[in-house]
Amino acid sequence: MQYVAAKTADEAVALLAGHSGMARVLAGGTDLLVQLKSGMVEPDLVVDIKRIPGMRDITPEAGGFRVGAAVSGAELGEHAGVCAMWPGVVEGFNLIGSTQVQGRATMAGNLCNASPAGDAVPSLVAAGATVRVQGPNGTRDVPILEIPAGPGRTTLAKGEIVTSIFLPGRPDRASDAYLRFIPRTEMDIAVASAGVSLVLGSDGTVESARVALGAVAPTILLAEEAAKVITGTRLDDETLARMATACEAICKPIDDKRGTVEFRTRTAGVLAKRAARIAYDRAGAKA
Amino acid sequence: MALDAYQKREFKQVGTRPNRPDGVDKVTGRAMYGADVTAPGMLHAKVLRSPHAHARIRSIDTSAAEALPGVKAVVTSADFGVPEDAFLLDVQDHCMAREKALYDGHAVAAVAATSIAAAKAALKLIKVDYEVLPHVTDLDEAMKPGAPVVQAGRAFENVPAGMSENVTHHCEFGHGDLEAGFAKADHVIERSFKTAATHQGYIEPNACLASVTADGKADLWVCTQGQFFYRTLCSAILGMEASQLRVTASEIGGGFGGKTMVYMEPVALALSRKAGRPVKLVLTRDEVFRATGPTVSSSMDIKIGMTKDGRITAAQARLRYSGGAFHCGTVDFGAQAAFAAYDLDAVRSLGWNVMTNRPKESAYRAPGAPLSIYAVESVVDELCQHFGLDPLEVRLKNAADKGTKSSYGPTFDQIGLKATLEAAKAHPHYAAPLGPNQGRGLSCGFWFNFGGNTCVSLSVNTDGTVGVTEGNPDIGGSRASISLMAAEELGIPYDKIRTIVADTSSLGYNDVTDGSRVTFAVGLATIKAARDAIKKMCSRAAKIWGIDEDAVEWVDGAAVPAGPNAGKFPPMTLAEIAAVSAETGGPICGHHEVNADGAGVSFGVHLCDIEVDPETGATKVLRYTVFQDAGKAVHPSYVEGQMQGGAVQGIGWALNEEYIYGADGKLQNPGFLDYRIPVASDLPMIDTVILEIPNPGHPYGVRGVGETGIVPPLAAIANAVSRAVGVRMTELPMSPPKLQKALAEKG
Numbered sequence A: 001m002q003y004v005a006a007k008t009a010d011e012a013v014a015l016l017a018g019h020s021g022m023a024r025v026l027a028g029g030t031d032l033l034v035q036l037k038s039g040m041v042e043p044d045l046v047v048d049i050k051r052i053p054g055m056r057d058i059t060p061e062a063g064g065f066r067v068g069a070a071v072s073g074a075e076l077g078e079h080a081g082v083c084a085m086w087p088g089v090v091e092g093f094n095l096i097g098s099t100q101v102q103g104r105a106t107m108a109g110n111l112c113n114a115s116p117a118g119d120a121v122p123s124l125v126a127a128g129a130t131v132r133v134q135g136p137n138g139t140r141d142v143p144i145l146e147i148p149a150g151p152g153r154t155t156l157a158k159g160e161i162v163t164s165i166f167l168p169g170r171p172d173r174a175s176d177a178y179l180r181f182i183p184r185t186e187m188d189i190a191v192a193s194a195g196v197s198l199v200l201g202s203d204g205t206v207e208s209a210r211v212a213l214g215a216v217a218p219t220i221l222l223a224e225e226a227a228k229v230i231t232g233t234r235l236d237d238e239t240l241a242r243m244a245t246a247c248e249a250i251c252k253p254i255d256d257k258r259g260t261v262e263f264r265t266r267t268a269g270v271l272a273k274r275a276a277r278i279a280y281d282r283a284g285a286k287a
Numbered sequence B: 001m002a003l004d005a006y007q008k009r010e011f012k013q014v015g016t017r018p019n020r021p022d023g024v025d026k027v028t029g030r031a032m033y034g035a036d037v038t039a040p041g042m043l044h045a046k047v048l049r050s051p052h053a054h055a056r057i058r059s060i061d062t063s064a065a066e067a068l069p070g071v072k073a074v075v076t077s078a079d080f081g082v083p084e085d086a087f088l089l090d091v092q093d094h095c096m097a098r099e100k101a102l103y104d105g106h107a108v109a110a111v112a113a114t115s116i117a118a119a120k121a122a123l124k125l126i127k128v129d130y131e132v133l134p135h136v137t138d139l140d141e142a143m144k145p146g147a148p149v150v151q152a153g154r155a156f157e158n159v160p161a162g163m164s165e166n167v168t169h170h171c172e173f174g175h176g177d178l179e180a181g182f183a184k185a186d187h188v189i190e191r192s193f194k195t196a197a198t199h200q201g202y203i204e205p206n207a208c209l210a211s212v213t214a215d216g217k218a219d220l221w222v223c224t225q226g227q228f229f230y231r232t233l234c235s236a237i238l239g240m241e242a243s244q245l246r247v248t249a250s251e252i253g254g255g256f257g258g259k260t261m262v263y264m265e266p267v268a269l270a271l272s273r274k275a276g277r278p279v280k281l282v283l284t285r286d287e288v289f290r291a292t293g294p295t296v297s298s299s300m301d302i303k304i305g306m307t308k309d310g311r312i313t314a315a316q317a318r319l320r321y322s323g324g325a326f327h328c329g330t331v332d333f334g335a336q337a338a339f340a341a342y343d344l345d346a347v348r349s350l351g352w353n354v355m356t357n358r359p360k361e362s363a364y365r366a367p368g369a370p371l372s373i374y375a376v377e378s379v380v381d382e383l384c385q386h387f388g389l390d391p392l393e394v395r396l397k398n399a400a401d402k403g404t405k406s407s408y409g410p411t412f413d414q415i416g417l418k419a420t421l422e423a424a425k426a427h428p429h430y431a432a433p434l435g436p437n438q439g440r441g442l443s444c445g446f447w448f449n450f451g452g453n454t455c456v457s458l459s460v461n462t463d464g465t466v467g468v469t470e471g472n473p474d475i476g477g478s479r480a481s482i483s484l485m486a487a488e489e490l491g492i493p494y495d496k497i498r499t500i501v502a503d504t505s506s507l508g509y510n511d512v513t514d515g516s517r518v519t520f521a522v523g524l525a526t527i528k529a530a531r532d533a534i535k536k537m538c539s540r541a542a543k544i545w546g547i548d549e550d551a552v553e554w555v556d557g558a559a560v561p562a563g564p565n566a567g568k569f570p571p572m573t574l575a576e577i578a579a580v581s582a583e584t585g586g587p588i589c590g591h592h593e594v595n596a597d598g599a600g601v602s603f604g605v606h607l608c609d610i611e612v613d614p615e616t617g618a619t620k621v622l623r624y625t626v627f628q629d630a631g632k633a634v635h636p637s638y639v640e641g642q643m644q645g646g647a648v649q650g651i652g653w654a655l656n657e658e659y660i661y662g663a664d665g666k667l668q669n670p671g672f673l674d675y676r677i678p679v680a681s682d683l684p685m686i687d688t689v690i691l692e693i694p695n696p697g698h699p700y701g702v703r704g705v706g707e708t709g710i711v712p713p714l715a716a717i718a719n720a721v722s723r724a725v726g727v728r729m730t731e732l733p734m735s736p737p738k739l740q741k742a743l744a745e746k747g
């Protein structure tokens, strides 16, 4: 197995595009190294992107933030600007693993590992974040939702890498939240999850919302109907109950060792309700 | 009074909390665990495992693997004999499948090579021709006539006719007239329960280094709870004389009963014998889960009758346990322990062992007892709720006591159950307020405890320090406790003593570290070895003073003349006697050998508060208090550690831990991600209350404390859940999907 620490994104892309065997990008390695050790993947080439200048930067852009693909959970969690604007994105990302894992894990790695249960992704979907992808044919910006193709698969073409994730700017009266269900309190994998981002109108009702559900389908789901249900409301109990029902309606989970179809479906609705409430309170507190 | 009987005394060191002697090595990473031993010329071994739950092995072709560069030996069952002893054959078959692979992960061949990579590559070249057979992993299914037969012809004669061939064993305990008892009850509840198999979950995977030399001598360095028993099994399987195999126990990263059985050690020895080089074999976590000792799984029916004032009139348990693909007697322990906490006129427990296509069960802390007691304590709680009676009062009313004829036969001597229940009743925890969706549960627990074969050597060094040589791997701080008891008896400071765990060539046979026996039995032998050394030191002093040795006694670490008539001599300390030992007769050592009985049964009571999230079915443990009788807590921190550790393992069993098999008969969760032991943040501080009701069978009154603690949590949590949200969980684990479903069905 060959290991290369690329010095530029162009070099990384060239190496990956030109390689004929199995190649993998290495960011924090908290998924990849585990897979290597257990013999799940046996790549001939590993390209480390952490040393590429700019990959570990968080830069203000157009009222929002551009987050480099190698920014770790610990680094994002210490960024006051991102924490204030996108607390739900930060909390989803910071739930991953332990202190040690947080020192290395990246959002881009979580996204490209393409687990339907990845904790960083639902909040990014709810946030309407976009991904900058660089490949042999240049650079493109892609909505988060279009990256995962199914468990363990992405829509990235051969030689393409994610170089950054863009979190858009937003008005003051807005916030987001993420919740996951795990049978333990940490070191676990989401059995169902929900990210909710919303903007409040001047009258205190929800002006617009995005709701995303994790671990209840082969890829993260955007729950458009659930968002519609809460728009224009103050999240009274009856609205929240209808929101949960709307979430349940789109779940297509599997029955497995981690949870039944019934459990995942019901729990996704519960989490969406609770995350919406938290996001609503956070947004209200800012006003 | 026998010399080993309890005598009341004022302790100077026993009962204090000095640092443990193994602590620094463990926290600095210097402790030598099973995988840390290496030898020149060492090879690495890997095991090929069956991907099928049940398959006949038609043939195994190892030629391509043998031809791979770096491969030095390949073994299969053909490299072992066929022992006549049925138990030994089971142990061997578990280590290496003979005619059939009996479960997913069953070893079928093993390779030793110059690198791990070469060994792994060689595994891929071994061709096994399997005839896949129908399998059964659920024990209720396995009991049905017509179920796939795991192993034919294994049923004992006492198994009732007409049952599936998978039922190997039947037992029955109890006394009194059940029918009359149930007739006297104001209410009778009958419930069925099911529990999943769980794993001990020790953090250190099984590991060993085996070295067999050309002249047939062998060494085995291994992570084990019992080097002597491993020697017995390995030498018998390999056809060696015991003296030719020396087994050295490494430092141990958890065992909980799981490391009382060989899994791959005979294979490592066979590889070393074939290759002529030392062989190291370290299991992966996946292998640990698939092929080393889980507990039994169970299916149980309990029937208990009670009067409206809370007296139990009759009780019956029907227990079906599966110890995997082999014969297993653990159901006997479950049947004996089920009603041990109660003083009953009419009681019966019946047990059956059922074979399934799962790995061979190994001991896990109080093997068999947590399950049957979970079921019994659940029904007792339900009866208390039915009559609106206080669950602690009901237990006190029915509690076994000194003189009670136990449900499994013997009449109890001094036991601590009532005192433990009283302590729980008086504790602020029992009266603390609860919030919505919160509930408080309690359960009694019991374990027999064990003494067993024990041998200790104690040497007095010429500089006034002392070495204690014992033969039981330290899985819970026992070296500290043993040093404390030696220090107490000799009258010298704790830090002048170093206790080590010796290899099999250095001491007589010691039973495995199990049955909560070490602080009791090794402690007893240490105290008596110290007394032996004291006797010799007194005799040396007598010689120096020119007086009769009976005229010398030992006081506070020194020989003194016994009374004014003996003569006037200043005390001679241990150090002074030791310094001149070469002139008075040579080295001074004390020894003791015993097959100890009088271990004294152990009872505990647990109180726990939980809160259920009614929407997700998640259970959070809010407060937890363990009350247990330790006889005498030699090192209270390690007694508390045992009580807390047992509680935590029981909480894991109650809430999330389980062996999950798919329809394909494969284990779905062989790793710590999906086999969920509790993590620190899942738990509150586990509070402990140690009671000290001296065990009459030990000089300091010590009782084993290691196992009882895992017994009560299962029912304590189920009872708390029932009181919090009104659903009775009769299947373990009470994982969130099950509880959420039960709550939805209740509406």
Ligand SMILES: Cc1cc2nc3c(=O)[nH]c(=O)nc-3n(C[C@H](O)[C@H](O)[C@H](O)COP(=O)(O)OP(=O)(O)OC[C@H]3O[C@@H](n4cnc5c(N)ncnc54)[C@H](O)[C@@H]3O)c2cc1C
Binding pocket: A024, A025, A026, A027, A028, A029, A030, A031, A032, A033, A034, A049, A069, A095, A096, A097, A098, A101, A104, A105, A106, A107, A108, A109, A110, A111, A112, A113, A117, A118, A119, A120, A160, A161, A162, A163, A187, A188, A189, A190
């Ligand atoms: C102990 C532990 C606990 C964990 N807990 C959680 C948890 O709670 N929740 C959770 O969701 N995950 C968890 N994980 C998984 C993992 O930590 C996360 O998915 C993490 O975000 C992965 O990021 P990484 O940078 O380490 O990815 P890597 O391992 O470096 O990469 C992951 C995958 O993405 C690809 N990749 C990485 N970066 C790029 C890029 N820029 N462009 C294209 N492809 C790329 C890699 O080739 C690889 O296939 C845990 C892992 C461990 C070891």
